[in-house]
Amino acid sequence: MVNKKKIIAVIGxxxxxxxxxxxxxxxxxxxxxxxxxxxxxxxxxxxxxSCKGAQSxxxxxxxxxxxxxxxxxxxxxxxxxxxxxxxxxxxxxxxxAQAVIAIGGSYGTLSEIGHALQSGIPVIGLNTWxxxxxxxxxxxxxxxxxxxxxxxxxxxxAIN
Amino acid sequence: MVNKKKIIAVIGxxxxxxxxxxxxxxxxxxxxxxxxxxxxxxxxxxxxxSCKGAQSxxxxxxxxxxxxxxxxxxxxxxxxxxxxxxxxxxxxxxxxAQAVIAIGGSYGTLSEIGHALQSGIPVIGLNTWxxxxxxxxxxxxxxxxxxxxxxxxxxxxAIN
Amino acid sequence: MVNKKKIIAVIGxxxxxxxxxxxxxxxxxxxxxxxxxxxxxxxxxxxxxSCKGAQSxxxxxxxxxxxxxxxxxxxxxxxxxxxxxxxxxxxxxxxxAQAVIAIGGSYGTLSEIGHALQSGIPVIGLNTWxxxxxxxxxxxxxxxxxxxxxxxxxxxxAIN
Amino acid sequence: MVNKKKIIAVIGxxxxxxxxxxxxxxxxxxxxxxxxxxxxxxxxxxxxxSCKGAQSxxxxxxxxxxxxxxxxxxxxxxxxxxxxxxxxxxxxxxxxAQAVIAIGGSYGTLSEIGHALQSGIPVIGLNTWxxxxxxxxxxxxxxxxxxxxxxxxxxxxAIN
Numbered sequence: 001m002v003n004k005k006k007i008i009a010v011i012g013x014x015x016x017x018x019x020x021x022x023x024x025x026x027x028x029x030x031x032x033x034x035x036x037x038x039x040x041x042x043x044x045x046x047x048x049x050s051c052k053g054a055q056s057x058x059x060x061x062x063x064x065x066x067x068x069x070x071x072x073x074x075x076x077x078x079x080x081x082x083x084x085x086x087x088x089x090x091x092x093x094x095x096x097a098q099a100v101i102a103i104g105g106s107y108g109t110l111s112e113i114g115h116a117l118q119s120g121i122p123v124i125g126l127n128t129w130x131x132x133x134x135x136x137x138x139x140x141x142x143x144x145x146x147x148x149x150x151x152x153x154x155x156x157x158a159i160n
Numbered sequence: 161m162v163n164k165k166k167i168i169a170v171i172g173x174x175x176x177x178x179x180x181x182x183x184x185x186x187x188x189x190x191x192x193x194x195x196x197x198x199x200x201x202x203x204x205x206x207x208x209x210s211c212k213g214a215q216s217x218x219x220x221x222x223x224x225x226x227x228x229x230x231x232x233x234x235x236x237x238x239x240x241x242x243x244x245x246x247x248x249x250x251x252x253x254x255x256x257a258q259a260v261i262a263i264g265g266s267y268g269t270l271s272e273i274g275h276a277l278q279s280g281i282p283v284i285g286l287n288t289w290x291x292x293x294x295x296x297x298x299x300x301x302x303x304x305x306x307x308x309x310x311x312x313x314x315x316x317x318a319i320n
Numbered sequence: 321m322v323n324k325k326k327i328i329a330v331i332g333x334x335x336x337x338x339x340x341x342x343x344x345x346x347x348x349x350x351x352x353x354x355x356x357x358x359x360x361x362x363x364x365x366x367x368x369x370s371c372k373g374a375q376s377x378x379x380x381x382x383x384x385x386x387x388x389x390x391x392x393x394x395x396x397x398x399x400x401x402x403x404x405x406x407x408x409x410x411x412x413x414x415x416x417a418q419a420v421i422a423i424g425g426s427y428g429t430l431s432e433i434g435h436a437l438q439s440g441i442p443v444i445g446l447n448t449w450x451x452x453x454x455x456x457x458x459x460x461x462x463x464x465x466x467x468x469x470x471x472x473x474x475x476x477x478a479i480n
Numbered sequence: 481m482v483n484k485k486k487i488i489a490v491i492g493x494x495x496x497x498x499x500x501x502x503x504x505x506x507x508x509x510x511x512x513x514x515x516x517x518x519x520x521x522x523x524x525x526x527x528x529x530s531c532k533g534a535q536s537x538x539x540x541x542x543x544x545x546x547x548x549x550x551x552x553x554x555x556x557x558x559x560x561x562x563x564x565x566x567x568x569x570x571x572x573x574x575x576x577a578q579a580v581i582a583i584g585g586s587y588g589t590l591s592e593i594g595h596a597l598q599s600g601i602p603v604i605g606l607n608t609w610x611x612x613x614x615x616x617x618x619x620x621x622x623x624x625x626x627x628x629x630x631x632x633x634x635x636x637x638a639i640n
Contacts, residue, residue: 007559037559062559068406068575068599071640079487079517079542081561082575084599086388086404087275088248088565092572095548095562107278107300110291114271115247119548119564130292131270140267160551167399197399222399228415228439228566231480239327239357239382241401242415244439245408246548246564252412255388255402279388279404320391407595408568427598427620430611434591435567449613451590458609460587 005060007037008154009097011112012046012105012128020104023126024049026147027101032059034155039064039096041089042073042080046103051076064093091115098158101150102128102141113141122157124150165220166196168314169257171272172206172265172288180264183286184209186307187261192219194315199224199256201249202233202240206263211236224253251275258318261310262288262301273301282317284310325380326356328474329417331432332366332425332448340366340424343446345373346467347421352379354475359384359416361409362393362400366423371396384413411435418478421470422448422461433461442477444470485540486516488634489577491592492526492585492608500584503606504529506627507581512539514635519544519576521569522553522560526583531556544573571595578638581630582608582621593621602637604630 008031012024028050031038038054040047042063051061055076063077066089070080083089090108094100094116102113103126116123117140124142131138142157144150168191172184188210191198198214200207202223211221215236223237226249230240243249250268254260254276260283262273269288276283277300284302291298302317304310328351332344348370351358358374360367362383371381375396383397386409390400403409410428414420414436420443422433429448436443437460444462451458462477464470488511492504508530511518518534520527522543531541535556543557546569550560563569570588574580574596580603582593589608596603597620604622611618622637624630 039561062561064561070576070578079540079559080576081519081542081544081572083408083572084406084575085248085408085565085568085571086251086406087278088245088251088403088405088408088568090275091246091248091565092561092563095564096550096560098550104293107274109274111271111274111278114267114269114274115250118247118267118271127294130295132290132292133264134287135290199401220399222401224401230416230418239399240416241359241382241384241412243412243568244415244566245405245411245568246566248405248408248563248565248568251405252401252403255404256390256400258390405568406571407598408565408571410595411566411568424613427594429594431570431591431594431598434587434589434594435570438567438587438591447614449611449618450615452610452612453584454607455610 005035005037006155006158007039007097009039009094009100010046010050010103011040011093011100011109012103013109014043014045016046016104020046020127021049023147024103025053027103027150028053029057030147030151032057034151036155037062039093041093042077044074048074048076064089064096087111094121095119097121099124099154101126101154104128121159124153126150166315166318167199167257168196169199169253169260170206170210170263171200171253171260171269172263173269174203174205176205176264180206180287181209183307184263185213187263187310188213189217190307190311192217194311196315197222199253201253202237204234208234208236224249224256247271254281255279257281259284259314261286261314264288281319284313286310326475326478327359327417328356329359329414329420330366330370330423331360331413331420331429332423333429334363334365336365336424340447341369343467344369344423347423347470348373349377350467350471352377354471356475357382359413361413362397364394368394368396384409384416407431414441415439417441419444419474421446421474424448441479444473446470486635486638487519487577488516489519489574489580490526490530490583491520491573491580491589492583493589494523494525496525496584500526500607501529503627504583505533507583507630508533509537510627510631512537514631516635517542519573521573522557524554528554528556544569544576567591574601575599577601579604579634581606581634584608601639604633606630
């Protein structure tokens with residue numbers, strides 16, 4: 001691959017709290033500052049906030065869209081990928097990334113966390129899901145205290 | 161639709177504990193007794209155990225396979241659906257069901273739980289994941305104490 | 321696999337000519353008479369006509385749907401598979417079959433013919449596309465003169 | 481969308497003739513010269529040749545991969561999108577483009593042509609498939625005599 005920039009996914013809901021949107025924007029900004037490419041689901045909420053942050057620092061943003069048209073991409077997506085595959089695109093969002101940062105999020109985000117962990121892709125969490133099975137905590141989602149720590153962990157743990 | 165039989169998904173891991181396999185087989189048996197069609201991911205472990213149970217009671221079993229060949233279906237799948245789409249088939253497994261019973265399971269099962277809840281499809285849990293977000297329990301996965309209760313809840317909550 | 325019935329796909333457009341619809345219905349009828357399971361895209365036109373024919377002879381019909389709801393299935397689909405993946409479901413329609421019968425059809429049917437031939441699945445054609453490349457005829461689509469011949473060829477050529 | 485660059489897909493086989501590979505490289509080069517982003521299936525043959533051409537002129541190249549790993553991308557793909565969805569990724573390749581240039585190609589390419597035409601995306605052909613139905617020529621694939629003409633037609637016909 002010519003381009004050695006790391007690709008990091010930012011996942012999270014379409015209707016974040018104000019705090020989650022702020023976290024997402026700062027994650028996007030920090031990813032761009034550190035030279036990473038941001039990939040996301042291309043729509044609103046956490047996706048748009050993170051793209052906005054990345055764009056404000058000159059970063060590259062990719063949106064992998066569920067629907068039939070690039071017009072659905074948020075205005076800060078530079079490279080829209082149109083899948084026409086609905087939520088099946090969630091799989092492509094995380095598999096295209098070398099690490100995933102989950103911010104808040106609802107059940108779509110949960111499906112993405114599941115797909116990422118199943119594929120061995122590190123997941124860093126900011127105010128997101130925590131998991132347990134049969135009463136036993138599962139620590140696969142790596143917690144971060146703030147956007148900078150989330151980005152640092154994602155870049156350090158990024159797979160090839 | 162001619163066939164008014166309910167379609168229920170059984171999801172769970174490829175390498176279940178002995179107890180989970182037993183639960184899965186009994187869930188399959190009970191689904192068949194109550195006249196439901198079982199849909200699953202078509203491979204081994206919980207998928208195979210539940211198909212085995214359903215088949216022993218004369219039930220219909222559908223396996224939605226990730227790979228390129230029907231030969232990968234477990235021997236108790238009667239109707240193999242071959243997708244060639246890898247883990248993206250997880251979405252089709254749950255969306256084809258009117259309710260989902262999750263037994264044990266790992267991250268693939270977690271992705272299926274996320275997809276089901278995102279789609280408004282009820283999820284009944286037997287020894288499976290439990291979820292919380294920002295320290296707050298999420299009760300979307302409906303617990304069942306045993307296979308019969310799981311099947312009864314699934315059939316009662318089944319969407320159209 | 322318990323069920324040794326052959327699975328044959330019928331593909332074709334949503335808006336067939338009267339003649340194509342009649343061919344599709346007769347293909348469905350003949351598939352059922354010969355004990356095969358019919359798989360299709362689950363919607364109207366050729367898909368519905370073939371399901372109607374199969375059902376009239378007591379055959380099993382599977383519809384692999386593009387959208388989010390089983391309610392979109394035509395009334396003669398007995399087993400609706402809901403993918404939520406749009407036209408990506410075309411791949412699953414043909415890969416689930418051991419041979420494909422194409423009747424009329426437009427560009428969606430053409431994509432299915434491409435996917436089937438790429439996967440080594442025999443395609444029998446009734447009044448459908450014919451292909452050439454660089455001025456040279458491609459004979460991969462096996463012509464049939466009538467529904468019975470199409471079904472016989474499909475069952476004879478069916479892969480495992 | 482911030483980036484107003486047009487996105488054009490180049491589709492074609494993994495084992496092109498020497499002439500097809502040369503056409504693909506020149507198409508890639510011309511796309512880059514005219515400021516378009518090239519999207520393709522990310523693997524070898526026509527895909528690699530077109531990426532090589534685009535890269536030699538400083539263009540951006542996106543490869544939408546069928547498998548599980550970005551490592552499968554050809555060395556001239558700058559932005560690998562990993563779908564894990566096998567040939568279902570063909571749909572995303574064409575839907576991500578505003579026009580498609582088909583060069584040679586086998587049945588996978590045919591499936592992509594079908595998906596593109598079904599979605600109303602213009603297809604320009606260089607030494608590729610031609611179609612007829614019931615003995616009547618279908619002229620949906622727009623012929624080009626050379627790479628420059630193909631690129632000009634693609635950019636002129638590009639949808640929004």
